[in-house]
Amino acid sequence: MNPARDALLWASSNRWLREHLPRHRFVRATVARFMPGERMEDAIEAARGLALDGIAATFTYLGENVEERADADAIAEHYLRLFDLIEERGLDAEVSVKPTHLGLDLDPEDTYRRLRPLAQRAAALGRHLFLDMESAPYVDPTLALYRRLLEEFENIGLCIQAYLRRTPRDLADLLAAGASVRLVKGAYRESKDVAIRERSAIRSIFGRLAFEFLRWGGGGRLALATHDVGLLSEIERRAAAAGFGRDAYEIQMLYGIRVADQRRLVREGYRVRVLIAYGDHWYPWFMRRMAERPANVWFAVRNLVARR
Ligand code: FDA
Numbered sequence: 001m002n003p004a005r006d007a008l009l010w011a012s013s014n015r016w017l018r019e020h021l022p023r024h025r026f027v028r029a030t031v032a033r034f035m036p037g038e039r040m041e042d043a044i045e046a047a048r049g050l051a052l053d054g055i056a057a058t059f060t061y062l063g064e065n066v067e068e069r070a071d072a073d074a075i076a077e078h079y080l081r082l083f084d085l086i087e088e089r090g091l092d093a094e095v096s097v098k099p100t101h102l103g104l105d106l107d108p109e110d111t112y113r114r115l116r117p118l119a120q121r122a123a124a125l126g127r128h129l130f131l132d133m134e135s136a137p138y139v140d141p142t143l144a145l146y147r148r149l150l151e152e153f154e155n156i157g158l159c160i161q162a163y164l165r166r167t168p169r170d171l172a173d174l175l176a177a178g179a180s181v182r183l184v185k186g187a188y189r190e191s192k193d194v195a196i197r198e199r200s201a202i203r204s205i206f207g208r209l210a211f212e213f214l215r216w217g218g219g220g221r222l223a224l225a226t227h228d229v230g231l232l233s234e235i236e237r238r239a240a241a242a243g244f245g246r247d248a249y250e251i252q253m254l255y256g257i258r259v260a261d262q263r264r265l266v267r268e269g270y271r272v273r274v275l276i277a278y279g280d281h282w283y284p285w286f287m288r289r290m291a292e293r294p295a296n297v298w299f300a301v302r303n304l305v306a307r308r
Helices: 003-012 015-023 025-031 040-052 069-089 108-125 136-152 167-176 199-216 229-241 259-267 283-292 296-307
Strands: 056-061 093-097 129-131 156-161 180-184 222-225 250-254 271-278
Touching (some): 025 283, 040 056, 040 271, 069 108, 093 108, 108 129, 136 156, 199 222, 199 229
Parallel strands (some): 222 250, 250 271
């Protein structure tokens, strides 16, 4: 593993840094690269801009590991208001939530109770509700929530992480259940017993999992969520050779990352969706974005120098 990446991932879960770093203006200026703003309305405006380029959106309200039931209830209420706005503005947008933001650390049953109305509301709008995948200890409880929701609703998707050693087995079960899947490389700091660390091995597993999903041909949607455009080209070539068109899957990226490629992919006939994160609890999420490309730290340093 890259030591800079490891240090940034360590910092992402450090409580002292979480309380102190966000107060600095240069950090806030750097966050702006990945986030259109902290308010729901900022995210909606960003989605309207993307729509002009033919790009759909996924919204996520930032936060994780809530410690109070009332906070988790308020998050669920927030998401219901977000669905109202999606409907009102007629946006091609869906929602992705973190189970620990909805109280998974406190009580899985309560988390399910909060997720169900969100799934119901998404279904009424003809949209999907996705569950993010968090660090390894949350995989089993997240899968359990997902399966339970999928029994009742078709429009539920789940993120799966190519770096986890268990994922090929999980995918086989999910395919049999007709799941919709967002495939990512994986963003957390995991031990080598749990996760593969070599970037080249993660890339090749990502490609293999994507192809397995396509070959299965089950009922669910497949989203390839990566900025690795080389990997996307490799998957496209292999998929085309096997007779799959560019509409067999969707490509997803994050707001502010590889923006020119997002537009190029639309022009080339792919369905592209961008995840827009917003909210004021951005610190751990932002640090994971820094870890994905440690060169981003130079961007932060430039912001620091520019402000002196
Ligand atoms: P990789 O890290 O190899 O990056 C490829 C290239 O893209 C880099 O060389 C760089 O040019 C550019 N790039 C990538 N990240 C960048 C960054 N932060 N800043 C600037 N440039 C960057 N993970 C998870 O564990 N659970 C989840 O639920 C999700 N959800 C999710 C949704 C969506 C829509 C996306 C796109 C990603 C996630 N992820 C995630 C994050 C994912 O696991 C992974 O950490 C990142 O996508 C980075 O890996 P890439 O596949 O993009 O490749």
